[in-house]
Amino acid sequence: MVASEMTILIIDDDDIDADSMRRAITRQRIANRVVRVRDGEEGLEVLRATAAAPEHDSVYCILLDLNMPRMSGQEFLEVVRDDPQLQSHRIFVLASSWYDPGALDACKPHISGYLCKGRQFADQLSKLDVEWSLQDSPSDR
Numbered sequence: 001m002v003a004s005e006m007t008i009l010i011i012d013d014d015d016i017d018a019d020s021m022r023r024a025i026t027r028q029r030i031a032n033r034v035v036r037v038r039d040g041e042e043g044l045e046v047l048r049a050t051a052a053a054p055e056h057d058s059v060y061c062i063l064l065d066l067n068m069p070r071m072s073g074q075e076f077l078e079v080v081r082d083d084p085q086l087q088s089h090r091i092f093v094l095a096s097s098w099y100d101p102g103a104l105d106a107c108k109p110h111i112s113g114y115l116c117k118g119r120q121f122a123d124q125l126s127k128l129d130v131e132w133s134l135q136d137s138p139s140d141r
Contacts, residue, residue, distance in 0.1 A: 007058060010036040011043040011076065012065040012094065017117050021063060024122035032061070040071030044079060044086075051085040062091040063115065077111070094121075 008025065012018045018036045025034060037043050043062070050058045066073035073093065080086045090112040115124050 005059075006061050006090075007033045007035055009043060009046060009060045009062045009089075010034065011038075011040060011062060011068070011073070012036070013038045013068045014065070017065070017094075020118070021121060024125050027122065028125050030125075039068045040073060040076030040079075043076055044071075047080070047086050047089065060089045062089055063094055064091050064111075065094045065117075 008030070010018050010021055012021070022034055022036070025032075035046060037046060043064075047060065050060075064073045064076060077091065080089065080091070092113045092115050093111050094115055094117050096117050115121060
């Protein structure tokens with residue numbers, strides 16, 4: 001899978017944060033399609049609809065907020081990593097402050113990385129070697 005063929009799935013209930021991430025992606029000239037949903041349940045609906053499609057070759061780069069209503073990011077991670085049809089997606093956990101050790105430690109075996117929201121997001125995005133990160137699945141480690 002070529003990184004340019006991936007869809008970026010933003011799972012975040014905060015409209016301002018989601019819009020900020022979209023703008024940062026655009027400013028970095030990342031041409032991937034971007035889809036945004038508001039919680040883990042909606043995220044699972046998107047992933048399962050893709051998995052059910054006959055041409056099921058779509059892979060998502062998921063930007064996942066941990067604190068959301070209905071289904072938290074941690075609950076979403078557990079479901080995705082227990083479902084063989086969904087395990088190939090790359091997940092980057094989002095946080096409001098840099099490096100929350102408790103949140104990261106709970107997610108570590110299931111994620112490709114950790115990104116901070118806000119102004120730091122654009123800086124991190126510009127430094128992120130997306131192609132390398134997306135080729136290394138958490139299940140391959």
